[in-house]
Amino acid sequence: MLGAGYAVIAVGLTLIFGIVGIANFAHGAFFAMGGYACYLLTSRGVNYFIAVPLSVLIVVAIGAVTEWVVIRRSLYGDSHHGSLIVTFALGQAAVAGLILIFGPDPLPVTSPLGQSTMRFLGIFVTSQRAFIFVCSVLVLGALGLWLRLSIKGQQVVAVAQNARGALYSGIDVPWIRALAFVLGVAAAGLAGALLAPISTIYPTMGYSALIVGFTVVILGGMGSIPGAMLGALLIGVANALFETYVSVSWTPALGWGLVIATLLFRPQGLLGQVQQHRH
Amino acid sequence: MAKSSSIGTEMAIQDFGTMMDRKRAGAMNGDRAGRAAREAIYVACAVAVIAAFAFAFTDPFVVTLAGYTCAFALFALSINIILGGVGEVPLGQCLFFGVGAYGAAIGMGKLGLPFEVAVLIALMLSVVLAAIIGVITLRLTGAYFSIVSWGLTGVAMVAATNLEEITGGPLGLFGFPPIEIGSLELSDPQTYFAVTATILLLAIVFLVALRRSPFGAAMDSVRQNPHLARSVGVDVARVRLKAFMLSAPFAALAGALAVPYTQIVTPEVFSVANTVDGLLMVLLGGAQLVVGPVIGAAMFTLIPQAMNLDPNVRILVFSSIIILIMMFAPGGLHQLGVALRDRLGRRTDDDRSR
Numbered sequence: 001m002l003g004a005g006y007a008v009i010a011v012g013l014t015l016i017f018g019i020v021g022i023a024n025f026a027h028g029a030f031f032a033m034g035g036y037a038c039y040l041l042t043s044r045g046v047n048y049f050i051a052v053p054l055s056v057l058i059v060v061a062i063g064a065v066t067e068w069v070v071i072r073r074s075l076y077g078d079s080h081h082g083s084l085i086v087t088f089a090l091g092q093a094a095v096a097g098l099i100l101i102f103g104p105d106p107l108p109v110t111s112p113l114g115q116s117t118m119r120f121l122g123i124f125v126t127s128q129r130a131f132i133f134v135c136s137v138l139v140l141g142a143l144g145l146w147l148r149l150s151i152k153g154q155q156v157v158a159v160a161q162n163a164r165g166a167l168y169s170g171i172d173v174p175w176i177r178a179l180a181f182v183l184g185v186a187a188a189g190l191a192g193a194l195l196a197p198i199s200t201i202y203p204t205m206g207y208s209a210l211i212v213g214f215t216v217v218i219l220g221g222m223g224s225i226p227g228a229m230l231g232a233l234l235i236g237v238a239n240a241l242f243e244t245y246v247s248v249s250w251t252p253a254l255g256w257g258l259v260i261a262t263l264l265f266r267p268q269g270l271l272g273q274v275q276q277h278r279h
Numbered sequence: 280m281a282k283s284s285s286i287g288t289e290m291a292i293q294d295f296g297t298m299m300d301r302k303r304a305g306a307m308n309g310d311r312a313g314r315a316a317r318e319a320i321y322v323a324c325a326v327a328v329i330a331a332f333a334f335a336f337t338d339p340f341v342v343t344l345a346g347y348t349c350a351f352a353l354f355a356l357s358i359n360i361i362l363g364g365v366g367e368v369p370l371g372q373c374l375f376f377g378v379g380a381y382g383a384a385i386g387m388g389k390l391g392l393p394f395e396v397a398v399l400i401a402l403m404l405s406v407v408l409a410a411i412i413g414v415i416t417l418r419l420t421g422a423y424f425s426i427v428s429w430g431l432t433g434v435a436m437v438a439a440t441n442l443e444e445i446t447g448g449p450l451g452l453f454g455f456p457p458i459e460i461g462s463l464e465l466s467d468p469q470t471y472f473a474v475t476a477t478i479l480l481l482a483i484v485f486l487v488a489l490r491r492s493p494f495g496a497a498m499d500s501v502r503q504n505p506h507l508a509r510s511v512g513v514d515v516a517r518v519r520l521k522a523f524m525l526s527a528p529f530a531a532l533a534g535a536l537a538v539p540y541t542q543i544v545t546p547e548v549f550s551v552a553n554t555v556d557g558l559l560m561v562l563l564g565g566a567q568l569v570v571g572p573v574i575g576a577a578m579f580t581l582i583p584q585a586m587n588l589d590p591n592v593r594i595l596v597f598s599s600i601i602i603l604i605m606m607f608a609p610g611g612l613h614q615l616g617v618a619l620r621d622r623l624g625r626r627t628d629d630d631r632s633r
């Protein structure tokens with residue numbers, strides 16, 4: 001069930017990596033911002049179901065400003081080297097900012113689905129988890145359809161496949177990249193708002209999400225959206241099995257074990273394409 | 280006009296190298312004996328500064344902090360072997376830092392070994408570990424390498440938290456016997472500073488020599504253009520692995536030398552924040568310069584101390600500085616200085632020609 005939440009984070013990362021060409025280390029920070037935006041709204045008495053889309057909008061606004069001020073100027077067309085460090089620093093700065101504003105302590109986000117459980121195919125699931133699952137599937141499905149069917153979506157795919165070719169055929173590549181970045185960040189914000197009621201929110205919550213996101217993305221193959229979904233499913237199931245049958249305290253290391261095992265045999269990830277001209 | 284002609288003549292060199300590399304190529308053509316003499320003077324000056332500092336300052340806090348800064352500068356140098364050397368961003372370098380710190384702590388605390396023996400074992404262990412990790416991760420480049428190396432520190436942190444019998448679990452290891460190298464007592468601030476500063480100086484001399492060696496040139500070529508390097512017969516994978524294995528003991532030594540300051544080793548040493556601090560030092564000082572990380576380390580430690588900053592404000596300020604540096608001066612603050620000097624120099628040239 002949480003696998004669906006991971007998928008939303010990972011698809012955002014993949015979108016940014018595939019189209020903008022940067023590994024967004026600030027992704028976790030946007031995830032945390034989604035959670036905090038949701039906290040701010042719900043604690044002011046806004047209904048949770050309205051707060052979730054609103055927090056996505058807030059994160060979109062922040063993401064758009066970030067793209068415009070920092071990402072656009074420093075990264076496009078640059079090597080991975082610079083973008084890594086910039087997004088990493090961006091994440092660090094954002095987390096430090098969250099601590100300064102909200103304090104380091106965990107804060108609760110209440111959802112009307114909070115304590116109730118429901119029965120689904122003979123398994124008991126908390127309603128919040130079911131809600132996360134449904135939302136994630138809807139959003140991922142909508143994203144997939146949008147990429148496949150709409151003109152803008154096809155332009156996004158074209159930029160991902162061959163940015164220069166897309167430029168020659170008249171696509172506004174910088175605009176598409178900005179769009180992809182903001183969409184990816186929006187996915188992070190959505191995941192933050194969705195997962196906030198399950199765990200309390202705290203400034204560094206983004207790190208674990210980012211790590212999970214990256215394991216999922218590498219496992220599936222960077223830049224591949226179906227790969228990200230497959231990776232999320234695998235990690236979700238593997239974590240659940242490992243927690244049940246082996247040990248809870250070693251679970252955080254499991255994802256990386258899987259990643260390394262995968263990379264030993266398929267350096268491009270499960271569904272990734274072999275990257276040429278990069279040894 | 281002068282500008283365009285100078286660009287024209289040096290186009291070929293600039294194509295293959297950065298501004299800093301060009302300068303170094305100029306230095307290589309210079310008088311060898313003169314260079315050796317100049318370097319001897321540099322080293323003598325550094326020794327004098329170290330000695331003067333150790334005698335002039337008696338405030339234990341300041342001197343200990345200076346010693347810790349030297350240890351951390353060593354860590355920054357280790358990061359720079361990868362970042363400035365072969366051009367990858369090693370987000371997992373604190374793994375080796377942690378190996379050094381835990382190695383020293385476990386060796387002394389649990390096995391009762393002398394500090395130096397424990398450190399030596401930790402150093403060897405770090406090289407072996409680097410060889411294993413390098414073989415796996417160095418097939419990856421760019422973001423992939425950084426992410427996986429970062430992930431491995433996560434694994435190390437989980438391991439350190441869970442293996443309570445060996446590592447003391449989440450509480451960590453503390454309460455060590457007096458830490459000493461031979462007759463040098465490291466709990467004495469001035470001795471601690473002198474020892475770390477001397478080791479740092481030796482490391483710098485070694486790294487300068489390394490940069491000038493054929494291996495240094497091979498690293499340069501791998502960083503600038505791996506495909507070209509391979510086409511002229513450089514074994515790219517081998518160079519990358521060697522650089523990685525070389526960087527590990529520096530980080531481990533830094534970790535071990537940090538123990539007398541911190542007096543406790545917890546799983547937190549594997550935290551990525553450590554690597555980020557080191558990375559920041561490298562970027563502040565400039566990745567293409569051997570002493571860049573040392574300058575960065577000094578700025579990084581002294582400025583927050585002087586301004587008495589809250590740790591989170593510090594992270595916020597320094598992260599913003601990184602972003603600004605990467606946007607406007609990717610070669611570090613050093614680059615700004617060089618650019619300024621070049622501009623001033625060019626102006627005087629223009630004046631003369633006029």
